[in-house]
Amino acid sequence: MAKVYISLLVMALTIYAIRLVPFLFLRKPIRNVWFKSFLYYVPYVTLAVMTFPAILTATDQPLAGGAALIAGLVMAWVRGDLFTVAITCCVVVFIVGLIF
């Protein structure tokens, strides 16, 4: 029982430390052009990598995930609204689930 909480404490502190260290030590604007550019591109690459192909396995049907991906791409291109795109993907998965 106590061992679980100690384990949780150790891992939670480790994870918080990973997040905190840059905030403690990176206090000035970064001058290095490469590093600035790198950090600018990080979110696009990270989110793209996380989205595909993971979206295909997010449901129990790859087809539904694929349809959600295409619908999400189109909706994000046309409207770009966070909530609309997210809901569109959910609805598409639901509909594909009904049909197949």
Added chain:
Amino acid sequence: MGSESESVMEEKRTNGGWFAVGMRNGIPICLGYFAVSFALGIAAKNVGMNALQSFVMSLTMVASAGQFAAITLIGAGAGVIEMITTSLIVNLRYFLMSCSLTQKLDPKMNQLHRLGIAYCITDEIFGLSVSVRGYLCPYYTYGITMVSVAGWCVGTVLGVIVGNILPVWVSNALGVAMYGMFLAIIIPPAKKNHFIALLVAVSMAASWLFTILPLVRGISSGFRIIILTLVIAGIAAIIRPIPDDPDSDDADGTEAAHPGDEAFKEELTDPVRTAGTQISNSTPEIERDTQNFDGSDAVQEKEAFR
């Protein structure tokens, strides 16, 4: 989006206002988190963790892949060293995200907020926070986090308690909400900037290849994200460095006056703006206001210019 609603919202955005916008934008994250953490709760239950332990885990870690790893380690009765090293590797991408987000902080901000924002760094909350125009108001991040982490914790606990009660079609539908949100963050900027579009396409293709090619197939998803982010963003920064801001030395927060930098900010900001949050406005003088969270002195400055 009508300019009328923009001007109404832009007149003053207090800390509370930012918090409210954050909570609103946190809703899709909350839905996605709920679905994911539900599965997490079931996994936790399977290794013998109870609802309270699972709740504490979700509240203190807020890390999807990290928590799945944690559950596995607890289930296997792993040692402290293994717990620390595995947690470091699986969650290393948060380090990059934190580095990136430090660049969005107002130097005049109360430094204690750094402790708070650090807690909030997840893929999704980071994605929203970093795409705000100008300096980030910590309360925006806190608003997103409160809603998201609530969904995360509730989902985990329900997963432990009610197990497999959630109908499959519900968890299926909820499961893609987060990915839809990711697309809403990365696609609109890609529409305007072809290099970002290329970057997104290459990233997805590489990510897919990493899941099928023999040698790299065994790499965990956490590691895959780190490797591909380092390599692809690193190369992108060499090929297409963003325009340097010549006057960035004066740290008075007036970078909006430099058009070169502005073009890039606009791309990253767009998804949030089009999400109906009215965070940004295309005129530089209003941008000055949004960078001052307490607002008052910026408004006065603006009046003085007229």
